[in-house]
Amino acid sequence: MSTAAADRPKPLANYPFLREAGGLLFLSGVSARQKDGTIAGVSRQAGEAIYDVAEQFRAIVTNITETLRAVDGTLSDLVDVTIFLTDMAYYPAMNCEYNKWFGPDGPARTTVGVRQLPHPDMVVELKVVARRPD
Numbered sequence: 681m682s683t684a685a686a687d688r689p690k691p692l693a694n695y696p697f698l699r700e701a702g703g704l705l706f707l708s709g710v711s712a713r714q715k716d717g718t719i720a721g722v723s724r725q726a727g728e729a730i731y732d733v734a735e736q737f738r739a740i741v742t743n744i745t746e747t748l749r750a751v752d753g754t755l756s757d758l759v760d761v762t763i764f765l766t767d768m769a770y771y772p773a774m775n776c777e778y779n780k781w782f783g784p785d786g787p788a789r790t791t792v793g794v795r796q797l798p799h800p801d802m803v804v805e806l807k808v809v810a811r812r813p814d
C-alpha cells in the first residue's frame with residue numbers, strides 16, 4: 681500500500697502518514713499545518729494570536745481526506761477518532777464543526793485536553809483509525 685502520493689504537509693520526523701495493520705489504517709497525528717508550513721486558523725491582532733478552532737478542524741479534515749485519498753479511502757472509512765484540544769474552552773466550537781462532518785453513526789470518538797501540541801499555534805490535533813477500503 682503506497683502512502684507517498686498524499687498531498688499533505690510533510691511529516692515532522694521519521695513517521696509515515698499512515699500504517700496498515702490487521703485491515704486497519706492507523707494515521708499519524710494530524711494538525712492544521714499546511715504544506716507551506718503555516719497553520720490554518722490563526723490570525724494576529726496587535727501581536728496577539730487569535731485561534732479559530734473550527735478552521736483548524738476543517739484544515740485537519742482536509743489533511744485526513746488527502747491522506748485517505750492516497751489509499752482510495754474517504755472519511756466514511758474512519759472508525760475511531762481521538763481529538764486533542766489545548767483548551768477545553770474550544771470544545772463547544774469544535775463539536776459544532778465536528779457535527780458538520782460526522783453523524784451519530786460516524787466513528788467512535790474521544791476528546792482529551794492536552795497542555796501543548798507540537799507547535800504553539802496548534803490548538804487541535806486528531807489521531808484517527810480507518811478501516812482499509814475494499
Ligand SMILES: N/C(=C\C=C\C(=O)O)C(=O)O
Nearest residue numbers: 692708709710711713798
Ligand atoms: N504526528 C506528529 C505531529 C503531527 C503534526 C502535524 O501533522 O502537523 C508527531 O509529532 O508525532
